[in-house]
């Protein structure tokens with residue numbers, strides 16, 4: 001998780017030109033949110049080459065730094081060196097250098113799945129505790145983060161959410177607490193239903209809006225059907 | 232109001248079953264709503280004589296319902312009566328379900344009943360005499376009567392509605408009550424459809440009542456006090472002579488509603504089997520089986536409450552259910568969130584089961600059509616059921632901040648999502664995009680796509696069969712070698728396409744009829 005450094009109140013702003021000082025003050029006033037180069041130009045009303053020159057100098061003096069903004073990659077975003085970018089800029093704990101850390105997310109997802117599968121039924125706390133004890137990850141995951149991961153697994157129909165009834169298979173879990181089970185998998189005898197619509201070409205056709213019996217795109221000459229019926 | 236592709240699909244069905252002329256009359260009625268005979272002539276640009284014949288055929292096949300309206304709006308005080316013709320869209324689509332209806336009847340009743348039922352489907356509506364005539368060569372009169380009795384007893388067959396009832400304008404109180412309960416947005420059309428069907432329907436007490444023609448007690452039965460005032464009032468308005476010259480007589484026809492009840496229950500049971508397990512499915516199935524007779528409308532939200540003992544009796548009829556104790560059954564019913572009411576009776580909210588199934592269908596389409604990330608975003612929004620902001624969505628579903636707007640935009644463009652722009656004016660002006668799934672609008676689009684897809688598949692079947700007509704007409708002795716392979720392939724194509732149509736129709740029922 002990104003932690004904000006205490007900003008140094010005695011800023012080393014001496015020895016700066018007037019323009020550099022204006023720009024530095026502006027950047028610093030934006031704290032951990034930082035600012036875009038265009039916005040600097042707009043707010044200071046300085047000429048573009050002035051801004052570029054001053055930024056270069058401030059960077060060289062290590063007074064400011066360039067940070068990646070996940071929402072606008074490719075745009076130059078500056079922040080005073082005293083600050084660490086906020087979660088809004090970095091994208092939060094699941095982002096690494098401005099990009100979603102897919103490898104790490106996948107690892108946490110797989111780990112959660114394997115715990116739920118071995119525990120049969122589990123709450124967020126149970127999975128969080130198990131992961132913490134295992135010391136599997138170098139970075140520590142908070143319980144909130146595990147909950148986020150579980151939510152995506154549920155959205156992907158990999159696990160199913162229940163509320164404990166406190167009896168039967170839920171006996172070990174306090175009543176009404178949210179808990180998770182592995183969803184039924186294809187091949188386990190009960191395939192999750194694939195919509196009949198999704199099983200035919202028209203159901204997933206990107207051109208359905210343009211297709212009509214007497215149009216240029218029509219069911220008689222349709223290539224998707226030629227493929228579908230190619231046996 | 233049916234959708235555009237719904238109309239096109241219906242017209243295609245009529246055109247394949249009854250030809251282009253009937254299809255033209257139907258299309259005219261589907262697009263314009265109820266019309267008088269002369270207006271049909273005008274709008275369908277078809278001579279009166281042909282319109283007359285088409286209407287007779289369509290009424291015989293339960294596709295058109297005639298009714299009389301009274302017009303008192305003239306200068307003089309003379310009440311003018313006109314006959315209007317209304318097309319029943321659902322009954323057109325039901326025609327594609329005849330094989331499904333046949334399967335149900337064949338599973339439950341014997342061959343004689345199944346054959347009689349088939350004749351009823353084919354002819355639309357028949358008198359007892361006509362049935363006897365049709366089946367005479369294989370069955371004697373008594374057997375035919377018995378078969379009909381069995382079909383009626385199972386509610387597979389019902390008495391036909393009146394040919395041309397008078398549509399009484401709603402009373403002041405009814406109008407006021409409607410105004411209070413409904414928003415002004417509700418279209419008037421479903422309302423009139425309901426009123427016409429109600430006006431034409433036989434009295435509930437007679438709907439499944441067979442009266443031997445030789446014991447002429449037609450009116451006695453109706454006036455014996457068992458019919459309520461509304462029913463009596465309705466009866467007195469039935470016209471005796473129709474504009475087309477059809478005489479009122481006791482006719483019988485297939486009762487589509489009964490089959491839809493069964494299909495709806497089946498869909499719920501199968502959903503529970505998949506979501507929970509076989510035993511829960513047995514419990515639900517038993518409960519619905521024992522309540523079916525008491526249910527009125529197919530679209531009702533909850534099942535009718537049934538005492539636990541009656542449900543248990545039904546469970547015992549199923550071999551797999553015999554190991555279930557009464558306590559087990561109770562536990563399953565509680566697990567399914569059934570409502571426990573007076574006298575230890577249980578009912579269940581069928582609508583919520585069906586809604587889950589509908590969600591699943593749409594999600595499955597999104598997954599296949601747009602991929603995993605889109606599916607996750609769609610599910611998030613569908614479950615949240617309120618507006619969410621782009622970057623919040625991105626964080627919640629772990630989809631890259633840059634990619635999320637693209638996915639959302641695509642889903643929005645294809646009408647899967649609803650979008651709202653919010654502008655916040657602070658030190659800078661910021662624009663946020665908020666998204667949600669608007670289920671009622673989306674479900675309508677999905678259903679329209681399903682009609683479109685069904686039409687496409689049907690047209691493709693026709694095309695494939697036309698292409699292979701030469702092969703199909705080969706005499707058996709020539710069907711060998713490569714020709715035989717081609718023939719097999721053609722058969723496979725037909726099988727696959729028809730199977731797709733059949734399953735697609737299950738989905739259409741889920742979104743339209745249940």
Ligand code: SF4
Nearest residue numbers: 201202205211219222
């Ligand atoms: S017939 Fe072909 S082009 Fe038309 S909607 Fe279906 S798949 Fe798409």
